[in-house]
Amino acid sequence: MKTTNKTLLIAGALTASLVSGAALADYPERPINVIVPWGAGGDSDLTTRIWADAVEKELGVPVVVINKPGGGGVVGTAFVANSKKDGYTLINAGLGNMLVTPNFSKAPYSFDSFDPVIKMTAVPLAVVVAKDSPYKTFDDFIAGAKSETLTQGAWGASSSGTILADIIADQAGYKVKYVHAKGAAASMVSVVGGHIDSAVSFPPAFGPHVKADRARALVMNQKMDAFPNVPTFADYGIQGSFEGWSGVFAPKGVPSEVVEKLAAATTKIMQDPEVIKKYQNIGAVVDFRQGPEWIADMKVTYSIMKDAAAKKANQ
Template structure:
């Protein structure tokens, strides 16, 4: 219960008097300072009433979040519609909507390597009706890559991982090597002779190639493109020698007959390419470039909302139909607790920050 109007009148009178004493102050209700001499005695009770009101308001928030969700939920995807990240987000959003009893609406906000969408999500309301489909790039690479960034990782509350994916290292017929060992031997004997194409500076494929050069002690020439499609065309035409490619696209390129692979980039063989060894198996001990996707929310989102969404993500990942669709995209369904996701961000920030620094990469 809030303080009475009479009590509030006395508070105003005393406040005004303290500013301009000595002044005879009389309220419109016929009360003066003398009439409020008992205010001090009642102040303690008023404070209790205000604390009670605050507690009640917190209770209302708790009730509101307990009824979550009561309307559609917006999911900001920081890349263009139709891309790999967008498709994975839509697969999860559809199934999560069933679990949550509402619609998850995808909003694509592309640009700045995912930075524009991340910045918009960071500023969203903390009521649980805006989620962010984060990636390793937006959370662990961009903070180390961009000289200035319109958001920070601590503006987000982690919810759960949703999936991981890996790439494969491909070479065309112009490369005189049949396996990874021969590739490294040739590259060491001919520094700078081999080129590799990527979808752009700072992309996961670019950083995978930089990590390979660091760990193998070789030197390639980077040829950045503005997208993966043109890079693939030039790769098939023999204009570039090497490239890292997502598993589904890589398998498609292998069917051409003029392309070979030296291995995949994860710690284990992906479900869609069980017959292809990892680069670690082929001799690069510990080599791991695993891309991940995750759901996050603006920092300050109520914990019970975080828990509700986390459960919906797990339900989606456990659905065989979702798993089948994800494997077809080269994605392994993987979930986590919020703390596990936070730890993953910290670990990858340190890892890729080191690679970016050693390679001298930066984007203004």
């Protein structure tokens, strides 16, 4: 039988497909790296480490968390966007680096640079002060910020914390001077050390300081059992949802089989009472989501942030 070039091409394609399929069937065969584009000790770092410790038992390979901070999350996020699309380099994703930063700064990536894998948790934003602060309530803080310039810790001019804090301050009628750090954990160190007046923060970062009686949360996005006496922004007439979230994304183009395996492993561990308890202990709410509906919701938020950035640029 005469062998044609077309026959050889078809045979080659089939062979490549079979090899690729076999390789995907064996995924993962080596350690998986998950980049956290923020410093150690913050909410993104802690939530990712809980996930990594649990999911590696399901996958049978080490899942290594690597902190790569810089540029308000841009350095680590861009690194993953340009990484090999094989499922062995993933990114801790959240409101800031996925939906806010690409719209409010010239980031070398966009939401479309990634394939969403899973959402793990949500965390309510709070305004926090030191234990000995003269501002005992959020009303006190608002009055103080209206009468003098107060400092507030955040983690980058275009970070989710700063953008949400601006919306809160605008509705409450005050302004603050932002002092940016490498992450929420670093901001809290400055608060309890008396270097700044306040910080916007999430429970994984401020919770240990509140429990140790070094700090006080004045107001937060929603009621939590761990902080039963803290009022919500809605109690002050501030409209909107102010929360961060933590998830895992892969570079755009990763095989769907990889996403499915990661999502399946996560689905299982997110039902484990011990994993749920670990998240609760750091002040995070398990909010596991995946698939088209979640992605559609994120695209809506992305468009809202894009419009907000355009409005700010024209002011």
